[in-house]
Amino acid sequence: MSDLLKIADKTYRSRLLVGTGKYQDFAETRAAIDASGAEIITVAIRRTNIGQTAGEPSLLDFLSPEEFTYLPNTAGCYSADDAVRTLRLARELLDGHKLVKLEVLGDPNTLYPNMIETISAAKTLVKDGFDVMVYCSDDPIIAKQLEEVGCCAVMPLASLIGSGMGILNPWNLQIIIENAKIPVLVDAGVGTASDAAIAMELGCQGVLMNTAIAAAKNPVLMAGAMKKAVEAGRDAYLAGRMPKKLYSASPSSPTTGLIT
Amino acid sequence: MQLTINGKPRNFDAQQFSVAHLVQLLELTGKRLAIELNGEIVPRSQFEHMVLKDNDKLEIVGAVGGG
Numbered sequence: 001m002s003d004l005l006k007i008a009d010k011t012y013r014s015r016l017l018v019g020t021g022k023y024q025d026f027a028e029t030r031a032a033i034d035a036s037g038a039e040i041i042t043v044a045i046r047r048t049n050i051g052q053t054a055g056e057p058s059l060l061d062f063l064s065p066e067e068f069t070y071l072p073n074t075a076g077c078y079s080a081d082d083a084v085r086t087l088r089l090a091r092e093l094l095d096g097h098k099l100v101k102l103e104v105l106g107d108p109n110t111l112y113p114n115m116i117e118t119i120s121a122a123k124t125l126v127k128d129g130f131d132v133m134v135y136c137s138d139d140p141i142i143a144k145q146l147e148e149v150g151c152c153a154v155m156p157l158a159s160l161i162g163s164g165m166g167i168l169n170p171w172n173l174q175i176i177i178e179n180a181k182i183p184v185l186v187d188a189g190v191g192t193a194s195d196a197a198i199a200m201e202l203g204c205q206g207v208l209m210n211t212a213i214a215a216a217k218n219p220v221l222m223a224g225a226m227k228k229a230v231e232a233g234r235d236a237y238l239a240g241r242m243p244k245k246l247y248s249a250s251p252s253s254p255t256t257g258l259i260t
Numbered sequence: 261m262q263l264t265i266n267g268k269p270r271n272f273d274a275q276q277f278s279v280a281h282l283v284q285l286l287e288l289t290g291k292r293l294a295i296e297l298n299g300e301i302v303p304r305s306q307f308e309h310m311v312l313k314d315n316d317k318l319e320i321v322g323a324v325g326g327g
Contacts, residue, residue: 019327029325044326047266047319048293050286059325060292075326085296089321092301093294161327210327 003238005206007183008099008131008152010069012039015200016230017071017185019210023219026062032213033063035223042071042101042208045090070094071133073101078114080104080121087125100125101155101187101208103135111161115142119149126150135187138172140179147182154180155187155208158199162211164191167198177203193222193229200233201241261314275314280307286320293322 004011018038023029033041041063072090074083087100104121106114115137125132131152136142138156146154156176159165166189167173177184183205190196190209199207207230216222262271263282272285279302283289295302296319302310312318 020325021327023325042327043323045294045321046324048288048291048322050265050288050320058291059323065292070323072323073326088301089294089296089319090323092303093292093321093323 003234005183007040007133010099012069013037014039014227014230015206015234016196016227017042017206017208018213018223018226019208020059020063021210022214026057026059028219029059030062032219032223033068035220035227036213037227038068040069040071040099042073042210044075045072045086045093065094065097069099070097071099071101072097074103074121076105077103078105078117080117080124083117083121084124084128087130088128091130098129099131099133099152101133101135102151113137113157115139119145122146122151123149133185138169138176140172140175143176143184144179147180151182153183153185153205155185157188158186158195159189161188162215163189164212164215165189166191166195167202170198170202173199173202173204190226193225196226196229197233197236200230201236203237206230261312263312264315264317266318266320276311278308279310279312282312282318283307288320291322293320295320 005015014037016036016038017040018033018036019042020029074086077083077086083102083104091097102121104114104117106112113135122132122134126149133153133155134146134151135155136146143154143156158167185206185208186199186204187208190212196207213219213223213226261275262269298317
């Protein structure tokens with residue numbers, strides 16, 4: 001078995017990347033991530049609570065950066081400058097860690113990405129030596145431009161962040177995948193296991209999700225389901241599906257030897 | 261002196277001290293964090309040497325759960 005996910009010269013066995021937000025507590029976060037089998041986990045960068053938190057456990061106590069590949073994000077950033085500033089802090093926080101998830105939002109209601117600001121931030125970050133996995137709209141031209149500015153992976157949305165609406169435009173995803181020379185991962189919008197399987201069957205190199213697991217009634221069970229879905233979808237893609245046709249005059253059972 | 265830390269003003273008796281001392285005062289010793297002083301990142305190796313002055317603005321950040 002050597003079907004590994006390769007991102008910026010590092011390889012991973014798991015093609016499921018997961019977020020660490022929206023869980024009830026750190027123990028549940030840890031249990032869900034273990035069940036998902038994910039090796040890359042996203043984290044947000046936020047102001048430290050000062051004063052009342054001495055001795056309080058932190059995310060890092062439950063998910064050590066030595067055990068997992070941290071993917072710091074720029075969630076909540078609405079400008080290229082804020083995103084770049086956040087990821088420079090993340091790099092300092094994680095001892096020079098270069099792999100990051102860039103997302104620049106355009107609207108607080110839909111959380112739709114602002115691709116003009118995103119491209120601008122991507123250029124700066126690539127120049128600054130970051131390995132940029134970039135969250136983007138499912139526009140094939142934008143995805144290509146992000147590849148051309150030097151991003152190491154493009155991550156188009158399946159549907160809006162936290163919506164659970166699944167893959168709304170598989171045709172665009174297919175065009176993005178066909179045109180890309182870097183990994184394409186679906187990020188955002190996955191609602192349940194079949195969505196993840198479909199993304200992988202389309203030829204995505206991986207899937208990144210948070211809410212689909214964390215907001216399930218049983219997050220740990222859903223995390224396991226997502227792991228299987230991503231693996232099944234990947235295998236189905238590699239196996240090469242049979243062509244679709246409206247009907248077939250070729251039954252699976254022999255047409256001879258029937259009793260008369 | 262007065263420092264603005266994560267957007268909030270805070271007063272300190274001492275007139276000057278290092279970033280490392282501030283980390284200690286805020287009971288953040290040993291925590292994984294990154295610090296920005298007046299918009300510039302302070303590398304961890306500089307915490308001992310970087311001296312704070314009145315009206316400095318600091319951002320102290322850590323990693324939290326997110327998607």
